[in-house]
Amino acid sequence: MDKILTNSRVLVTGGAGFIGSALVETLLAGENEVVCLDNFATGKRENIAEFIDNKRFRFIEGDIRNIDDCRKAADGVQFVLHQAALGSVPRSVKDPVTSNDVNVSGFLNMITAARDAGVKRFVYASSSSVYGDHPALPKFEENTGNPLSPYAVTKKVNELYAKVFGELYGMQTLGLRYFNVFGRRQDPDGQYAAVIPRFVKALMRHEAPVIFGDGSQTRDFTYIENVIQANLKAAVTGNPEAFNTAYNVACGDRVTLNELYTFLRDGLAKFDPEIGTINPVYTDPRQGDIPHSLASIEKTSRLLGYNPQYNLRQGLEHSVKWYWEHLK
Numbered sequence: 001m002d003k004i005l006t007n008s009r010v011l012v013t014g015g016a017g018f019i020g021s022a023l024v025e026t027l028l029a030g031e032n033e034v035v036c037l038d039n040f041a042t043g044k045r046e047n048i049a050e051f052i053d054n055k056r057f058r059f060i061e062g063d064i065r066n067i068d069d070c071r072k073a074a075d076g077v078q079f080v081l082h083q084a085a086l087g088s089v090p091r092s093v094k095d096p097v098t099s100n101d102v103n104v105s106g107f108l109n110m111i112t113a114a115r116d117a118g119v120k121r122f123v124y125a126s127s128s129s130v131y132g133d134h135p136a137l138p139k140f141e142e143n144t145g146n147p148l149s150p151y152a153v154t155k156k157v158n159e160l161y162a163k164v165f166g167e168l169y170g171m172q173t174l175g176l177r178y179f180n181v182f183g184r185r186q187d188p189d190g191q192y193a194a195v196i197p198r199f200v201k202a203l204m205r206h207e208a209p210v211i212f213g214d215g216s217q218t219r220d221f222t223y224i225e226n227v228i229q230a231n232l233k234a235a236v237t238g239n240p241e242a243f244n245t246a247y248n249v250a251c252g253d254r255v256t257l258n259e260l261y262t263f264l265r266d267g268l269a270k271f272d273p274e275i276g277t278i279n280p281v282y283t284d285p286r287q288g289d290i291p292h293s294l295a296s297i298e299k300t301s302r303l304l305g306y307n308p309q310y311n312l313r314q315g316l317e318h319s320v321k322w323y324w325e326h327l328k
Contacts, residue, residue: 004232009033011077011119013064013110014084016043018186019125019178022224023081023231028054037073037084039063041102047185064106070113079235080114082107082124085154089129089288092151103154108161115169123234124162126175126246127155128220128293138296141177141246149288159246166244174234174304175246176227179295183224183315184322195257196221196316199264200323203275213285215258218292220250223315226308233304242303250295251308263313267320 010027014020015036020043027034033056036048040061051057062069064084074080085103086092092099107124114122129152134145147153155177162173180194188197202209230249234242255263261280269276300306310318 004030004229005032005079005235006030007032008079009035009077010079010081010235011035011037011073013037013073013080013082014043015059016040016045016048017083018047018183019181019224019227020083021047021185022183022228023083024048024051024057026228026232028056032056034058035060035073035077037062037064037069041086042187044187064110065101067109067113070109071116074110074113074117074119077117077119078121080110080119080122081231081235082110082122084110085125087151089149089151090286092149092154093288096150099150099154103151104157107158111161111165111171111173115165115171120172121235122162122165122171122173123231124158124173124175126159126177127152128177128179128248128250128295129290130156130159130177131290131293137292138252138294139248140296141248141299148290151288163244172243174243176230176234176249177246177295178227179220179222179248179250179293181222181224181227183319188323188327195260196264196319197323199261200268200320201327203265203268203278204272204323204327206274206278208278208281209261211257211261211280211282212289213257214282215261215280216256217289218254218256218294219260220252220254220293220295221260221312221315222250222308223310223312223318225310225315226251229309230300230304230306233306237304239303247300247304247306248295248297249300249306250297251311252295252297253312254292254294255312263316264320267316268324271324
């Protein structure tokens with residue numbers, strides 16, 4: 001990827017997580033100084049192990065629910081890429097209080113600390129879940145429905161706070177509504193693992209992956225490199241129309257979970273032919289899940305210059321290879 005952002009001091013919250021560590025990796029390659037704030041609630045120490053000895057990398061073990069940790073991390077930085085959050089719709093359905101504490105109170109702490117530190121550009125992770133029950137496809141940023149989960153509520157509140165901070169305090173905020181991000185370092189373990197690493201891990205163990213529902217639901221899956229590009233473009237844009245709003249970050253294409261399963265099974269079968277004989281099992285749909293998802297990326301392309309470089313099949317090829325090399 002081109003070095004879109006260089007020679008700057010950047011804070012990545014949640015920098016030991018899946019998306020955060022990929023951002024850290026790219027920013028360091030661009031000769032930036034990077035501050036990483038993480039409490040390892042979902043991030044992993046191994047995700048940042050290769051950066052620890054880099055003189056341009058500073059790690060702060062802290063929690064965004066602690067305003068002092070946020071102030072320490074924001075001191076002296078030019079850009080904030082706020083990725084720290086407690087993800088997963090099912091997790092939020094089971095425990096809405098903790099999701100709210102991290103995703104809303106933690107967000108407010110972080111954007112307040114950034115404001116007080118004089119940080120002008122605050123780029124943050126939102127989610128396609130904010131579209132809720134709005135039936136239209138594709139999803140346009142201006143048309144959101146009623147949230148279907150506590151997680152969706154938290155991300156909607158983030159967008160409201162960011163807009164208010166932009167208008168009241170002169171900050172430049174940009175929200176990125178991620179659509180089903182996947183790629184290297186995405187955790188396949190745990191109760192709330194995302195669908196692609198969950199499928200991959202089961203197949204590599206010669207187990208039948210579980211599909212919630214009948215598999216006809218569709219998603220706009222987005223490879224990690226596209227997400228990195230969107231964050232960096234958001235950080236450097238000088239377009240005054242681009243601030244204090246939210247953007248879809250996706251490919252603008254969709255696939256059913258059944259099709260996704262076939263892609264992954266066939267990709268892994270190139271390494272292990274026995275995997276090609278495994279069929280999924282189906283169970284009840286999960287509460288809070290939306291049936292279909294497809295993004296319009298017109299606004300993101302027009303105002304940020306976003307141009308996804310990897311489609312689903314290309315991203316899956318890279319991901320399957322990474323998982324085969326790292327999970328065997």
